[in-house]
Amino acid sequence: MARLRFKAVDEAQSRQTIKVDIPAGKVTEYYGANIFNDDVMRAMLSPEAYLKVTTAIKSGEKIDRxxxxxxxxxxxxxxxxxxxxxxxxxFQPLTGGSAEKHDAFFDINIDGKALEKFKGSSLVQQEPDASSFPSGGIRATFEARGYTAWDPTSPAFIIYNEAGTGTLCVPSIFVSYTGELLDSKSPLLKxxxxxxxxxxxxxIIFDRHVEKVSATLGAEQEYFLVDKALFNARPDLMMSGRTVFGHAPAKGQQLEDHYFGSIAPRVNAFMVDFEFxxxxxxxxxxxxxxxxAPAQFEAAPTFEEVNLACDHNILLMDVMRKVSKKHNFEVLxxxxxxxGINGSGKHNNWSLGTDTGVNLLGPSTKPKESLRFVTFLVNVIKAVHDNxxxxxxxxxxxxxxxRLGANEAPPAIVSIFLGTQMIKVLEDIENKDIVSIEKGENAYIKLGLNRIPSILLDNTDRNRTSPFAFTGNKFEYRAVGSSANSAQPMMVLNSIVANQLIxxxxTYDAEMTEHEGKKEExxxxxxxxxIxxxxxxxxxxxxxxxxxKEEAAKRGLSNVGSTPEALKAYLRPEFIGIFEKLGVLTEREIHARYEIELENYIKKIQIESRLIGDLAMNHVVSTAINYQAKLVQTAKSLKDMELHQEAEPVVHIIKEISARVSEISKKVEEMTEARKHANAVEDLEQRAKLYGNDIKNFFxxxxxxxxxxxxxxxxxxxxLVKYRELLYIR
Known part of the structure; x- marks a missing residue:
């Protein structure tokens, strides 16, 4: 195994930067070249078909056959x-990633002649074998039917393979034979x-011309790059995506010299390639x-409509995985x-915009617009507080x-950072007496709202420790994990904000009736x-x-570090009620997702536990015993030469190795027994708790x-390839 390590290190050190074929022309000339976008539709569809499709994209209307x-x-x-x-x-089944089944355009007609065929029925709906996708008990394993249906709001695109041929990918939802939602996209759309x-x-309280409000998202993606040879020499990275062992190197991230530093040539070539x-x-x-962190990087896109942004983030991750292999990297x-160093998140920058071009979470220099801004801001705060x-x-x-709560990651406590200026605005609103506004009076001066714009103009500070921070004209949900599908947290955020705005x-309508139309008051x-x-x-x-943590507990804020405990919130009647009222998820679909998340948690901890046992006993302990035998021979030789004092340090190391080996062997055996006990427990929730506590505690x-x-x-x-090799070889 040590030979494999050094072979991998030698291979990694000898890498050359891969030349990237840069497309000719400006970015604007090839941007969107592989998507069936508006320009392509306008050129290839009849005016009637183009209008129908664009109307469906904007309003959600169905497209006839x-x-x-x-x-x-x-x-x-x-x-x-x-x-x-x-x-x-x-489509995006409940596995966290995407899925696809490729069918050829090629077909044979009744005369046996070859033709290329793609009907509207094939575009609108497909029937993949759905039996092996997670369903949380919605369907039995022997029931294979599931349907994918075209989502016209996200443009079709072409992905090319290494042979140079392409596949037309049609973004779709995924539902069961009986209509239950089996994917991440469907509830997000709802x-x-x-x-x-x-x-x-x-x-429309503030502007009657508004006909549509869209949520927007910019998902910053953090990731690590590791040389492919080093990755393949670490079974834990290959099977779980993380290192279960590894002593901290002398130099980690303590000098903060990697952050925003010069990008290494090999890494830069990879970035250029996947960006193209x-x-x-x-x-x-x-x-x-x-x-x-060393070997850690970030990519960030421009804001897009949330559904499209979530699709693009999943696609971005897939592109990065494929391109990284071309450059002899693996992306983590x-x-x-x-x-001991920073983990990776996916910072979800979320906001609301109208079809009239207004960012509802953007401060304004006009008092009337400031009241609208504060209204939406406070409603988001209330939604997050209550949910x-x-x-x-x-x-x-x-x-x-x-990750949560460790090395720069936000804590598991959900809190909101606004910045001192915004806090002052809310305090002014909270503490100012409501005054009666007579006809002809300036409501904004009377209520003190005319002072808000000047306070808001420079509200751009950030708090990296906050899981949900206001950053000037949007909220940044920093607690989302880097491997996650953003559709899930965005579905929840959209739902709780929608419920609060309702x-x-x-309340506004009821109060307006009572107060005879004094809107601002x-x-x-x-x-x-x-507030x-x-x-x-x-x-x-x-x-x-x-x-x-102490202050949060005094305030009554939850600090849920355990995943199984956190997931139980889905089953609270008040939260189920929100999803059902909005038509986002049924109670059965919520319970199914809860079971899927628990099963996924159990399986991942189980895989890591098995990896730890295997690496500890078959790699580390066996190596330690072999090395100990060498030391025993050395100590014996020293004593034979009557160099007893010189032999003492060697004997000390021999004893320490024995103690460590004994400790490892004992703990691995206990962990294995704990895993057997947990696997015998039928109740899913209890089994997840055992894995999260009894088994994970051994790690x-x-x-x-x-x-x-x-x-x-x-x-x-x-x-095992060491941290200094994994993190510092480019």
Whole structure:
């Protein structure tokens, strides 16, 4: 094994930068070249079909079969002209990633002649074998039927393989034979519809011309790069995406010299390559830089509509995986691949915009617009306050459990950072007396709202320790894990904000009737109440500190570190009620997702447990015993020469190795027995708790003596690629 390590290190050190073929022309000339976008549709569809499709995209109307046939024919002609030979419904089952089944355009007619065929029925719906996808008990394993259905709001695209041929990918939803939702996209789309309706009803209070409100998202993606040879020499990285062992190197991230530093040539070539591929797919990738930890990086796109942004992020990750192999890298999306240094998140920057071009979370210099801004801001705060545990559940995974609260990651406590200026604005609103506004009076001066714009103009500070921070004109949900599908937390955020805006509009209508139409006075009165009820979730300090944990407990805020415990929030009647009221998920679908998340958690901890046992006993302990035998011979030789004093340090190391080996062997055996016990428990929730506590608690207990042995055993004999090699070889 040690030979494999050094062979991998030699191979990694000898890498050359791969030359990237840069597309000719400006980015604007090839951006979106591989997507069936508006320009392509306008050129290839009849005016009637084009209008039907664009109307469906904007309003969600259904597309009739005749129009679907024309769209399918145009898609096929376009795709074939660009080298595509197959098509697939690209969907997102409840596995966290995407799925696809490729079918050829090629077919045989009744005369046995070859032809290329792609009907509207094939575009609108496919029937993949759905039996092996997670369903949470919605369907039995022997029931294979599941349907994918075209989502026209996300453009079709072409992905090319190494042979140079392409596949037309049609973004789709995925449902069971009986209609239950089996994917991440369907509930996201429903939550966006609910949010649009609720937010529009509030927005028209301020501007009657608003007809639609869209949620926007910019998902910053953090990741690590590891040389492919080094990756293949670490079984734990290959199978779990993280290192279960590894002593910290002398130099980690303590000098903070990697952050925003010069990008290494090999890494830069990879970035350039995957960015070109993304741009051709219409993914508006704009930013690249080194992150804080060594070998950690970040990519960030321009804001897009949430559904499209979520699709693009999943596609971005897939493109990065494929391109990284071309450059002899492996990309790591695990939230905590290395102990002792920063983990990786997916910072979800979320906002609301109207079809009139207004960012509803953007401050304004006009008092009337400032009242609208504060109204939406406070309603988001109220939504997060009232549903913090549900929002926490939306990012609860086995990987994120390693990250939250450790090395720059936000804590598991859900809090909101606004910045001192915004806090001052809310305090002014809360503490100012409501005054009677007579006809002809300036309501904004009377209520003190005319002072808000000057306070807001420079509100751009950030708090990296906050899981949910206001950053000037948007909220940044920093607690989302880097491997996650953003559709899940965004579905929850959209839903709770929609539910809150509905409550606000209902209260507003009732108060307006009672107060004879004094709009500004009514709005401020409602907001005052919301601010008082929600301010305990506002926190401006250091979220990493122990003092904040104590303070949060005094405020009554939840601090749920365990994934199984966090996931239980999905089953609360009040949260189920929100999803059902909005038509986002049924109670059965919620329970199914809860079971799927628990099963996924159990399986990931189980895999890591088995890896730890295998590596500890078959790699580390065996190496330690062999090295110990060498030391015994050395000590014996020294004593034979009557060099007893010189032999003492060697004997000391021999004893320490014996103690470490004994400790590791004992703990691995105990962990194995605990796993057997947990596997025998039928209740899923109880089994998840056993894995999260009894079994996972062994991880650090085994890791500690293993990492100590790494310092004792000769470097030439140590079998596992070390952190200094994984993190510093480019």
């Amino acid at each position: 005749e129009i679907a046939d024309e769209v399918a024919s145009a898609m096929k002609s376009w795709a074939v002209s660009k080298g595509a030979t197959h098509y697939t419904h690209w 939550s966006l519809h609910a949010l649009d309706k609720a937010a529009t009803e509030v927005a 591929e993304c741009l051709k797919l219409g993914i508006p990738i704009r930013t690249r830089h080194n992150e804080v 999306f695990h939230e905590k691949p290395f102990a 913090a545990d549900l929002l926490r559940a939306s990012i609860a995974t086995a990987g994120n459990e390693h 409550k606000f509009r209902e 009514v709005i401020v009165k409602i907001l005052k109440g919301y 008082k009820e929600s301010k305990k979730i506002l926190f401006e300090g250091n979220g990493y500190s122990e003092e904040w 650090e207990e085994i890791r500690y003596p293993v990492d100590k042995l790494e310092l004792l055993i000769d470097d030439e004999d140590w079998p």
